[in-house]
Amino acid sequence: MSDWRIYRGAGVPHEGVRGLPEPPPWRDFAGTGTGTGAPDGGDGPGGVDGVDTARRLGAQRRLVESLHPRPEEVEAVNAALYLRRPLLVTGNPGTGKSTLAHAVAHELGLGRVLRWPVVSRTTLKDGLYHYDAIGRLQDVQLDRAAADGPAGPGAARVRPPIGSYLRLGPLGTALLPAPPAGPGEPPLPRVLLVDELDKSDIDLPSDLLNVLEEGEFTIPELERIAEREPVTEVLTADGTKVAVEGGRVRCTVFPFIVLTSNGERDFPAALLRRCIQLDLKPPGDKQLAAMVTAHLGEEALEEGSELVERFLRREPGQVVATDQLLNALFLTQRASGAERVTRDRLAEMLLRPLDRPR
The missing domain is CATH 3.40.50.300 (P-loop containing nucleotide triphosphate hydrolases)
Known part of the structure; x- marks a missing residue:
């Protein structure tokens, strides 16, 4: 079983951080990740900041026919x-x-x-x-x-x-x-x-x-x-x-x-x-599926269907942001080699309701 951890808490210095993988597309400020760069379309007034656009709208936005706005x-x-x-x-x-x-x-x-x-x-x-x-x-x-x-x-x-x-x-x-x-x-x-x-x-x-x-x-x-x-x-x-x-x-x-x-x-x-x-309003099924696909691709949507369903079926009035779901999908994918209990714990930590008392 592969160890997905960079920091291990052992107190022994090592160079594991050199193997830190590429950041999530929405946190890629340099545009170095796979699929980042300016989305389809020409330059507009003021210049197109392709990295910022891809980071906010989704590096793989071109794969999504429509983001289904209401x-x-x-x-x-x-x-x-x-x-x-x-x-x-x-x-x-x-x-x-x-x-x-x-x-x-x-x-x-x-x-x-x-x-x-x-x-x-x-x-x-x-x-x-x-x-x-x-x-x-x-x-x-x-x-x-x-x-x-x-x-x-x-x-x-x-x-x-x-x-x-x-x-x-x-x-x-x-x-x-x-x-x-x-x-x-x-x-x-x-x-x-x-x-x-x-x-x-x-x-x-x-x-x-x-x-x-x-x-x-x-x-x-x-x-x-x-x-x-x-x-x-x-x-x-x-x-x-x-x-x-x-x-x-x-x-x-x-x-x-x-x-x-x-x-x-x-x-x-x-x-x-x-x-x-x-x-x-919070995104519905179609909007959420399109958002996940735009940022992480269709494979992430299929593999993380359980988390997506959990997000959609949260308690009425419970405040959970969509970027929390994206974080959970990304990290649980990276920790795919970890034990199931670890992935569940990560998902629980990242999907904590914003209005839940500490």
């Missing part, structure tokens, strides 16, 4: 696209809220998804732009020190323009239109994922209202110098440079925005009326 999910996405409104997606952890943004970007060829992860300290400005005032002050002090030094005033170096200290955030970048896919074609929208909005400070959802409604924002640091520098080049979240006129970023093509929430708090009515709302 009609209400397709309708909500189309409503958001037609009406140029954000899509507020609510659901339990692991139901595919974040993946929805990547799926839309992949199918429509809209390029890399801009991601804005929200935490309790996140402010609206974090999403719009960042100004490195300290870096600029340090450069000014270095210039003065060089000018006052033995080499004299001529030693002062050329100070970088103010745009060198500015970088647009994910939301600020999303409001800029992506370049056209080809000559004569209209610019396409970017895709922005605002992840876990319910983790934010109480003011952030309300602060978002004006930007989402007007599709523009100002950069005060550039507005103050607009008369002498009407156009300033700044960095985007993609790492490219764009020209900002008069210190104002104006949206010409409203982005496809996905706001995700675990349902842990209520949002103000003013935000809700500006969004298309979608309550994402």
